[in-house]
Structure formats: structure tokens, C-alpha cells
Amino acid sequence: MAVINRIAGxxxxxxxxxxxxxxxxxxxxDCFETAAFVEEKLREFGxxxxxxxxxxTGIVALIKGQGEGGVVGLRADMDALPIREETGAxxxxxxxxxxxxxxxxGHTTMLLGAAKYxxxxxxxTGTVALIFQPAEEDGGGGGVMVEEGIMDRFGIEEVYALHNLPGFTEGGFYTTPGPIMAAVDTFHINVKGVGGHGALPHETRDPVVAAVGIVQAIQTISSRNHYALDDLVISVTQIHTGSAENVIPETAYINGTVRTFDPEVQKLVIKRMQEIVDGMGPAYxxxxxxxxxxxxxxxxxxxAKAAFAAGVAREVAGENNVIADGTRDMGAEDFSYMLQARPGAYLYxxxxxxxxxxxxxxxFNDDIAPVGASFFARLVETALPVGK
Known part of the structure; x- marks a missing residue:
């Protein structure tokens, strides 16, 4: 594995x-402490x-090379998740x-390592733009940074990102040309009926039964309304209602996620879900x-950029440790906004x-940080070569 010696050091x-x-x-x-730490290190690096x-709380830092050239953007996300840790570390x-x-x-660390080198x-030649982004998990910070004009402001011409992948070969790389992750949407359905005594359901308009019917009908969008070979996931992930075994509640709440690749499939889901909700309400x-x-x-x-990045990855990890034409998955990423704004690639x-x-x-596996930092560094040196 060709980790750059200085980075290994x-x-x-x-x-x-x-x-x-x-x-x-x-x-x-709210990545204030994280951004302050990143800024401190970047100033140390010069x-x-x-x-x-x-x-x-996002940061864009510029490092200028030897003479005129293009501008390559490298992105790392900084935010965490609302989960109680159980690592025992x-x-x-x-x-x-x-x-x-x-x-x-780890992503922030890999980009800091590349920045130091x-x-x-x-x-x-040219310039590398280091993009440290908040709110990837929730809030679409990548989209906000694009909306605030970073691509034009800093002249970024192409952009790349890495994400760690547990269960895949340590220090290997995985990417694919074209779509690599899905679009993600969220739906909320509020049902309001008339509550009452559990022993007297005829005096109520039961939102629980209606919610169950709506959920079952939503599942038919995937099974009966769309072409089976067009990727689509609709998952109902929350149903909240009721407070006691003998009380029919007044309201119910349904929540879930939709994952698509094709905008036409997304439009179909929106249309059918609206029709189902509009129809099932009166039915119940x-x-x-x-x-x-x-x-x-x-x-x-x-x-083209995915193929280029895969070539750089092979130099770092070796030919047998890079998959350049892998399958796409139904996860989602707000780096998508940056790839809409500029050509580039996302790799695992x-x-x-x-x-x-x-x-x-x-x-995060600390052993792969020098590998990721070396990839970022080699990518810049290969995209913006001296003496070309």
C-alpha cells in the first residue's frame, strides 16, 4: 500500500x-468546536x-501550488449523530x-492530513480548496455551502469526497461511474379522527385503523405502481398513536423515508402517495x-472523474484493492449537491x-486515515501536475 512516507510519518x-x-x-x-479545531490546525500548517x-460553521481553505492552474475541491463532513456511544473507548x-x-x-482528519502534506x-500547480462541511447527517450543509456560492467564489472546477466503509477491505477503495447513492425524501402523514371508549368503537372515527390502512396502501406503490427494475424503497419507520388499551385515540402519525434514483419514479411516488392519503381519509x-x-x-x-479517482486510488492501494464499477446503494449523501454543481466523484x-x-x-479505524490522506494528496498532484 503506497501511503506517502511523509504522511505515514x-x-x-x-x-x-x-x-x-x-x-x-x-x-x-452547530460544529463550532470542530470548526475552531480545524481552523487552528490549518493555521499551523500554513x-x-x-x-x-x-x-x-463550514470552512473553505485554499492552498496554492506552483504557478497557474485549475482548482480542485476536496470535501470532508464534520457533524456527528444523536446516538449514545457504547464503544467503551x-x-x-x-x-x-x-x-x-x-x-x-475520521473524514475531517484525513483531509487535515492531506492539508498538512x-x-x-x-x-x-493551481489551487486546492479544502471544504470542511457541517450538517451532512441532517440539514443538507453541502447544499447550503453550494447555495452560498463556494463553487464560483473559489473557482472550484472539480470536487471529490471520501467516506469510510466498515466491512470492506481495509484501505481499499470502492466507487462507480454515474449514480452511487439514492435521492432521499421524507414523508409525514397526520390522521385525525374522533376518539372514544375502546368498548364503543361505533361512536368513534378510529385513526388507528385508518393509519394501518394507509400504511398498507403505501406499500402497493412499490409492488404495483412502478416498474420492478427501477430502484425504489419506501419504508414506513414510525407510527405513533394511542395512550391506553381501552381508549381509541383522536390522532395518529405516520413517518417514513423514500429512496429513488430516477426523478420520474420520485414523481410517481409523490403522486400516488397523495392520492392514497386523499382517498383513504374519506374512506375511513x-x-x-x-x-x-x-x-x-x-x-x-x-x-470520467470517477475513473480518474479510481486510477489514483490504485496507485495508493494497489490494483486488487480498488473496485471502480461497483453497485449503487440506497443510502443518501448531501455531497450530491456539490456533484450537481461541479463534476467529481464520491468514493468509499x-x-x-x-x-x-x-x-x-x-x-473509525485510525489505520486508514493515512491512506485516505494519501489519496487526497495524490489526487491533487495528479490532477494539477507540475511541469505539464
Whole structure:
């Protein structure tokens, strides 16, 4: 595995950075401590420019190379999750109910490692733009940074990101041309009936029965309304109603997620779900209201940039440790907004065996941080070569 020697030399520092970030997780846009730590390190490294306060706590830092050239963007997410940590690590979160359960502490560390190396060596032309983003898990911070104009403001021409992947070969890489992750939407359905005594259902308009009927009908969208080979997931994840065994409640609440790749499939789901809710309410004698929220779009790699990034990954990890044409999955990512704005690619870096993402026992594998930092560094040096 061709980890850059200089980066391997400060791997211990990277571990210390990562574990500090792990102890001090922050949610959504409120990444104040994290951003302050990142800014402090960037100033130590001697980067040329640091721009803070983008999307509230986001940072874009610039490192200039040798002479004129393009601008390559590298992105890392900084936010954590509202999960109570169960790793038992000595560096476990000091904030109850908040932990880095997705490895964003590691992603930030990998980009900081690349920044330290690139600021020292500057073996590239043009400029590298280091994008440290809040609110990937909830809030769409990537989209907010794009809306606030980072691509035009800093002249970013192409953009790349890494995400750790437990269960995949440690230090290996995985990507694919075109769509790699799905669009994600959220739906909320509120049902209002007339409550009453459980022994006298004829005097009520039962929202529980109506909610069950609505949920069952929603499942027919996937099975009966769309073409089976077009990827679609509709999952009802919450039903809340009732307070006692002998009381028919007045209201019920339904919540869930929709994952698609094709905008036409997304439109079909919205249309059919609205029709189901509008029809089932009168059928059960209740009021039913749908609130459908369109969230992150599909994450779509530029085929040429994905192939380029895979080539760089092979130099770092070896030919047999890179999958360049993998399958897409139904997860979602707000890096999608950046890929809508500029060509680029999203890759996974294998974390080896361990607890999965978003689990209370998850911990980022510090051994892969130098690999990811080396990938970022080599990508810049290859995209913006000196002497070309």
C-alpha cells in the first residue's frame, strides 16, 4: 500500500486529532468546536487562505501550488449523530447522547492530513480548496455551502469526497461511474379522527385503523405502481398513536423515508402517495394530511472523474484493492449537491471489520486515515501536475 512516507510519518498526530474530534462531537450546523479545531490546525500548517462561517460553521481553505492552474475541491463532513456511544473507548464522547457514529471525525482528519502534506510540499500547480462541511447527517450543509456560492467564489472546477466503509477491505477503495447513492425524501402523514371508549368503537372515527390502512396502501406503490427494475424503497419507520388499551385515540402519525434514483419514479411516488392519503381519509371517515419533503438528490459521479479517482486510488492501494464499477446503494449523501454543481466523484475507503455506520459501537479505524490522506494528496498532484 503506497501511503506517502511523509504522511505515514505524522500518522500518530492524525490519530490524536481524530480522537480529540471523537471526544467532542457536534450536531448539524452547530460544529463550532470542530470548526475552531480545524481552523487552528490549518493555521499551523500554513495554508494560504481560511474562509470561515460558510453555512454557519463550514470552512473553505485554499492552498496554492506552483504557478497557474485549475482548482480542485476536496470535501470532508464534520457533524456527528444523536446516538449514545457504547464503544467503551478511553476517548469516547464526552457529550451524552451525541457521538461520531459515521466516521466524520475520521473524514475531517484525513483531509487535515492531506492539508498538512500539501501545504508543506506544494508539488502541484493551481489551487486546492479544502471544504470542511457541517450538517451532512441532517440539514443538507453541502447544499447550503453550494447555495452560498463556494463553487464560483473559489473557482472550484472539480470536487471529490471520501467516506469510510466498515466491512470492506481495509484501505481499499470502492466507487462507480454515474449514480452511487439514492435521492432521499421524507414523508409525514397526520390522521385525525374522533376518539372514544375502546368498548364503543361505533361512536368513534378510529385513526388507528385508518393509519394501518394507509400504511398498507403505501406499500402497493412499490409492488404495483412502478416498474420492478427501477430502484425504489419506501419504508414506513414510525407510527405513533394511542395512550391506553381501552381508549381509541383522536390522532395518529405516520413517518417514513423514500429512496429513488430516477426523478420520474420520485414523481410517481409523490403522486400516488397523495392520492392514497386523499382517498383513504374519506374512506375511513377521518381527516388525513400528507407532508412530503424532498431532501437530498441522488449522488451521481461524473464517469470520467470517477475513473480518474479510481486510477489514483490504485496507485495508493494497489490494483486488487480498488473496485471502480461497483453497485449503487440506497443510502443518501448531501455531497450530491456539490456533484450537481461541479463534476467529481464520491468514493468509499474500506475500514475493515467492525461495527457498522450509525451504530452505538462504531469507531473509525485510525489505520486508514493515512491512506485516505494519501489519496487526497495524490489526487491533487495528479490532477494539477507540475511541469505539464
Amino acid at each position: 505524522f500518522a500518530g498526530e492524525m490519530t490524536a486529532w481524530r480522537r480529540h474530534l471523537h471526544q467532542h462531537p457536534e450536531l448539524q450546523f 495554508v494560504d487562505e481560511i474562509h470561515t462561517g460558510i453555512a454557519k 478511553e476517548y469516547a464522547s464526552v457529550k451524552p447522547g451525541i457521538m461520531h457514529a459515521c466516521g466524520h471525525d 500539501l501545504a508543506e510540499t506544494r508539488n502541484f 371517515g377521518v381527516e388525513a394530511e400528507l407532508n412530503y419533503e424532498v431532501w437530498y438528490p441522488a449522488t451521481v459521479n461524473n464517469p 475507503i474500506g475500514a475493515g471489520e467492525g461495527a457498522g455506520l450509525h451504530q452505538p459501537g462504531f469507531d
